[in-house]
Each structure stands twice: as structure tokens, then as C-alpha cells.
Amino acid sequence: MTDIEAKDAIHALACRYAQAVDRREFARxxxxxxxxxxxxxxxxxxxxxxxxxxxxxALGRYSATQHHxxxxxxxxxxxxxxxETYCIANHVYADEAGVPRKLDWGVRYQDRYVRHDGQxxxxxxxxxVDWTQDLPLKG
Numbered sequence: 001m002t003d004i005e006a007k008d009a010i011h012a013l014a015c016r017y018a019q020a021v022d023r024r025e026f027a028r029x030x031x032x033x034x035x036x037x038x039x040x041x042x043x044x045x046x047x048x049x050x051x052x053x054x055x056x057x058a059l060g061r062y063s064a065t066q067h068h069x070x071x072x073x074x075x076x077x078x079x080x081x082x083x084e085t086y087c088i089a090n091h092v093y094a095d096e097a098g099v100p101r102k103l104d105w106g107v108r109y110q111d112r113y114v115r116h117d118g119q120x121x122x123x124x125x126x127x128x129v130d131w132t133q134d135l136p137l138k139g
Contacts, residue, residue, distance in 0.1 A: 001115075006076045009120045010113055011069075014085045017122070018067035021056060029053040034114060034123045041127030062103075064092040079115040080123075084108055092137060100137040106130040 001009075013032060020028040033039070033049040040046075046055040059065055067089045074083035091103040112124040 003076045006081065006115070006120065007072075007074045010074050010076075010081060010083060011072050013113070013120050013122065014069050014072060014087075014109070018069050018087070021059065022065050022067055024059070026053040026056045029056065031119075032122060033125075034116065034121045037122055038124045039127070040125070042129055059091075062091045062093045064090075066090045074113075081113040081115075081120070082111065083113065084110050101134060102137045103132065103134045105132050 017029070017032050020026065020032065030049050030053055033052055035049050036047075037049050037052060038045070038047055039052045039055070044055070046052045067087050070086040070088070072083055072085040074081050085108070087107040087109060089105040089107050091105070093101055093103065095101050106129070108128040108130060110126040110128060111122055113120050114123045115121075
């Protein structure tokens with residue numbers, strides 16, 4: 001596999017992650033992370049693919065999410081790689097008064113990847129939130 005093919009596969013991996021999360025298909029995450037993967041972010045740490053899939057159920061407090069995967073820089077070294085993926089994560093919810101709102105996060109995923117049985121998987125992911133905005137949702 002060339003570096004270009006590896007980078008394309010890793011970008012598709014980031015998109016599959018966003019799709020699984022937004023569709024609430026958390027069991028799909030088991031095939032995107034290594035069994036011993038670590039996912040960390042502000043105020044949380046999930047150890048292992050099963051814990052990651054289970055931990056994502058916390059997104060149930062939002063009526064919808066939409067993760068927009070943007071640019072990605074990846075360095076490939078054989079069957080391992082590291083990279084950073086930019087994402088805007090939208091979260092729709094209702095506040096205590098029932099007013100619809102949208103919480104947006106400017107995110108960078110700092111990742112380590114490994115290729116196992118010909119498939120790239122996330123071995124470690126750190127979610128860095130660079131900015132947030134929380135606005136009333138209209139329309």
C-alpha cells in the first residue's frame with residue numbers, strides 16, 4: 001500500500017467515525033478502533049474499543065449531531081501512522097425551557113493509527129476542543 005493509499009484509507013476512517021457517531025451506530029466503532037484503543041478529551045477517558053462504543057451513548061442527550069470532517073494531515077510509517085484531523089461538531093439539543101439550541105465545537109482529533117489485517121484502525125485519539133459556541137436554533 002502506498003502512502004497515498006494509506007492516507008486515503010485513514011481519511012475514510014475519520015469519515016466513517018463521524019458517520020457512525022451521527023447515526024448513533026456505536027457498535028460500528030468496534031471495527032474502527034483497535035481493541036485496546038484509548039479515547040480522551042476534556043473531562044473524559046475511555047479505555048478500549050468496547051468502552052468507547054459504550055461511552056458514546058452520552059451523545060443521546062443531543063437530538064442530533066453532525067460532524068463535518070475537514071482537512072487532515074497524516075504521517076505514515078509502514079503499518080502505523082499519526083495524524084491530526086480538523087472537525088466542526090454540531091450538537092442540537094433543547095435547554096431547560098425547551099428552547100432548541102445548537103452547540104458547536106471546533107475540534108482537532110490527534111490520532112495514532114495502526115494497520116491490522118489490512119485495515120487501518122484508530123489506536124489512540126485525543127479530542128482537542130479549540131472553541132465552542134452555543135446559540136439558539138432557528139428554523
